[in-house]
Amino acid sequence: MKDELKYLTGFGNEFSSEDERCPGALPEGQNSPQKCPYGLYAEQLSGTAFTAPRDENKRTWFYRIKPSVCHDVFEPLNGVSVHLTHDWGKISPNPNQLRWRPFDVPTRQEPEVDFVEGLHTICGAGDSRCRSGLVIHVYLCNASMKDKAFYNSDGDFLIVPQLGPLNITTEFGKMRVEPNEICVIQRGMRFSVTVFGPSRGYILEVFDNHFQLPQLGPIGANGLANPRDFQTPVAWYEDRDVLYKIINKYQGKLFLANQDHSPFDVVAWHGNYVPYKYNLDNFMVINSVSFDHCDPSIFTVLTCPSNRPGTAIADFVIFPPRWSVQEHTFRPPYYHRNCMSEFMGLIKGHYEAKAEGFQPGGGSLHSCMTPHGPDANSFKAASAAELRSERIADGTQAFMFETYYGLAVTEWASTICNKLDSNYYKCWKTLEKNFNPNQK
Template sequence: MAHYQRVGAVPPKRHTQHRDPDGALYSEELMGEEGFSSDSSLLYHRHIPSAIRSARTWDLPDQTTRPNHPLVPLHLRLHTLFEGDAWRDVDAVTGRRLVLANADVRISYAAVGATSPLYRNAVGDECVYVEDGAGRVETVFGDLEVGRGDYVVVPRATTHRWVPSGDGPLRLYAVEATSHIAPPKRYLSKYGQFLEHAPYCERDLRLPTPPRVVEDTDVEVYLKHRGHGPGGLAGTIHVVPHHPFDVVGWDGCLYPYAFNVDDFEPITGRVHQPPPVHQVFEGSNFVICNFVPRKVDYHPLAVPVPYYHSNVDSDEVMFYVGGDYEARKGTGIGIGSISLHPGGHAHGPQPGAVEASLGAERFDELAVMVDTFRPLELGEAALASDDGAYALSWDKNS
């Protein structure tokens, strides 16, 4: 996110002495991407950010997967994973349940009511979509107040925690990359500014509040990192002598931010537009798109719902979060559902959906789509939430 920000107390020139009112030096930390060759920020700590008092193993939530074999499309009902009041004691870090994964991305889901531990993902950036509820993401850069429809983009190795608020669950759809996550390059100038044709821009991004110094000792930080466990992951808990939220100021182009789906301006046309017009973010070997309420195709003979298509190079994961999705009527898919359409299977509208859509002027639908360019395997949450019938829903005789 190459838009420079300066927050709090920073020295006039980088890598120079910066002292507190009593004369003690602050500790300067460079947080940067791609080996000092890409975006970075400088953070100024009251204490040494490298200090560790002890370390122990963190047993990650179940990361095992199995192939989608035999190959079939699936309907996953995520709301069945956290039923009743089970969400009240669940947090957004240790309570995530793995839905789908490959070597580039992991998709998890959680309905939470408890404050998470401090957490740092050292594997890749995270893009977390807030399906419902409200809360606060506290980070080493400052805080983000978040709610329904927010994407929260957290750069790799950012120490943060999730604090739910309100009476109901905070429902989170977490897309964890093994790379960085950013707006699509075609939306940006060569210097990183959003271009005029982009469906959102800098004004739509919400930045953290100024950081607040927390004085505490023997603080636990949960760290997800590369290892030899399922998915090539491992977990460690560091006990640090001082709270990581001890930053008095920072500046640079790398930081967490939030973007609400309501601020995405849909691109429409006389005939049906292909999915790339709905793209909102990209990572290595995957993209994130959103389908928002919009005016639909206005050619007099237009067919508003999607044509049948084969995902030759990708698996398509659609998360239904609002409205009434015209192309999937009659399947049982509703709010909180996922459809998985794997590469090699032609998919499209359900029987009768094409005729029913003719003449429509607007679709009131809201969905988040992840397209991957390597096959996805099924996590334990997919196996637990599969409806077992979706693959047959196009056959009128089933």
């Protein structure tokens, strides 16, 4: 689907696209003319307040066959994705180190489960009604969405496929997102997901603000995730008069409305509020070349900043293949306690600082001020390793969702999924006492 994507030239700029079947569909010089070309309707999608500062203002103009207001009444969608929740008070808090084995994916032999039906909430904090907080989900599905579209009124989705590619149709066009790629579908954007068998992945949802590239500071003009490597869809439309189900996530609940036409009828669009994808292989790693560790924030791909300078509602951080050349330094991540909460997932491979129980498709959560670090075997091996330049994380892609919110774990993640590893704490139990006051 290479021909259905184009590269962004930078975050915050203006982009435009029109379906090649209708040249000239973009009006010239006026967003909402009295009569749009081809008899289209003009519709604006606003991602920020109208009066947001110009460099922060997000909006896109659609030129579509029918406006999205043409649908029946929304009714509660009962019995679907019962494990999607914003209820953070259902179970008691748990400050322990938590680790999940790979979450089960429905097989081809089981009843069909599509992307929306396969949403399961692991943990979260805050309130979408006040636009404050975030949620971490996994999706576990085996079937494509058929004549069905989904949009989220609560926040933005950062989607991290782990098993199986996703073909995502949006109002802006199509994206194919493979494991080791990510995509962001922002608040209000309608989309449908096609899969090709059992599929699994992670989702970071933020209620407030939008994801952006982190500031580079003394790094300078280049490095980390570069704007040129992000891609957004090329306009594509379908003109189908069929019964379509529109599912809306609103205040943590799902609602359904029917309409008599495809929601993917946008012939042209322009704006700076767009879905986009990014290949994690394009990340330019910045790392130490002398001694000590750089903080993991140096691996930030995208951030959703809070109103407190330097503090993120959520960061998306990766630990990609790279050279490690530190001198006289313990190379795996050191033991630490953090004022942030850290959820880690594994797309592929074997993460250097975790025991064998941390597997692709699983996860771990180290909450605010909960101590964590390398397991006993990793510590022993790294302490005795020859210090030389070496490649680490080849064939591996681990990531972290980091937030300053205290995260509450859901009932599904605690008990129902039956994947929580009750023996996780034991990976540190065999750390030995090496202290000897008579030997430096």
